[in-house]
Amino acid sequence: MKKNIAILMGGFSSEYKISIKSGNVVSKHLDKNKYNVYRILISKEKWVYLDNEEKEFPINKENFSISYRGKEIIFDCVFNAIHGSPGEDGLLQAYFKLLNIPQTACEHYQAALTFNKRDLLSTLKPYGIKMAESFYLNLGDAIEEEAIIKKVGLPCFVKANKAGSSFGISKVYEKDKLKSAIDIAFKEDDEIIIESYLDGIEVSVGVITYQGAIKVLPVTEIVTENDFFDYEAKYEGKSKEITPARISAIQEENVKTCAKRVYELLKMKGYSRSEFIFIGDVPYMLEMNTTPGLTEESILPQQAREGGLNLSELFESAIEEALR
Structure with missing residues (x-):
């Protein structure tokens, strides 16, 4: 009997449109002979099912079901393709945990932790994971420029934490x-x-759970035409994403070992894509994404293809692992 799969897309953040693109790609590549696929758009204004004609049908949030063509549709599994809140920060993971509905992303605690860059790095630092020197600010804090520059130097990167x-x-x-x-x-x-600022080769490493085991995907090298790997570089063709990365065997071994160790330390499941910069042969961790981009051009799908998995296999493995 075919499973009912809800593909979540949209969200509350600036990544709304990117998430919709990811969700549509997942929907396209899932085997319709195995799954009944439902695209679910989540925004601050509404939670709706979008049918093939883009008509909207509201979600019953009490049990995450829809009424469609005279039937109540209950979902066997949720495929999370929401980048940013509420799909990547643990909110939806906790919601589905309460409803006892399997979902493809990590658990709610791991999602909340990894979404918060400084909490993630603070958690990993005692385990010897290398990272850049950092300075934290909350809205309303006094901005002491001299103290900031003394600690991190120039140039430096200023980032939204979540x-x-x-x-x-x-x-x-x-x-x-x-x-x-x-x-x-x-x-x-x-x-x-x-x-x-870390001056070195930037790479991205995907780690997934595949057929019950942790699998590290081929490493991608990030080469940007811009000053750093910004939005334009990521989504508007201003970068080269080279898979496999042009790095030495020892660099590849070191970064794959580090990415897998982080995945294990955090007791992750589902997809992760972690970013690193090499200082010599040593990878310095920047961040981890737990619902990375899933379009044909996105980094994780590129890595999966290089590792011998097509998009259907990549997406279906996430569902089967969640159902397992």
Whole structure:
């Protein structure tokens, strides 16, 4: 009997449109002979099922069901393709845990932890995971530019603490540009993280659970035409994503070992995509994404293809692991 699968897309953040694109790609590639696929759009205004004609049918939030063509549709599994809140910060994971509905992403605690860059890095630091020097600010804190620069140096990166797709991030070269970069970051989040600049090869490493085992995917090298891997570089063709990465065997071994160790330390499940910069042969961790982009051009699908998995296999494995 075919399983009813809800594909979540949209969300509350600046990544809304990217998430819809990811969700549509997942819907396209799931085997309709195995699954009844339902695209579910979640926004601050509404939770609705979108049929093939883009007609909207409301979600009953009491049990996450829909009434469609005279029937109540109950879902066997939820495929989470929401980048940012509420799909990547643990809110929906906790909701589905309460409803006892399997979902493809990590658990709610791991989602909340990894979505908060500075909490994630603080958790991993005692385990010897290398990372940039950092300075934290909350909205309303006094901004002491001299203290910030003394700790992280120049150039530095100013980032929204809980945001993806490089929204709210700036590279700062001069002290008099620091305040405006902080203001930009605070437009995305009420917490920011300011990090020292790491000058080295940037790579991205996907780790998934596949057929019951942890699988590290081929490494992707990030080469941007811009000053850093910003939104334009990620989504508007201003970068090259080279899979497999042009790194040495020891670098590849080190970063794969580190990515897998982080996945295990955090007791992850589902997809993760972690970003690193090499200083020599040592990978320094930047962040982890737990609902990464899933379009044909996105990094994780590129890595899966290089590792011998097509998109149908990648997406269906997530559902089967959740149902397991």
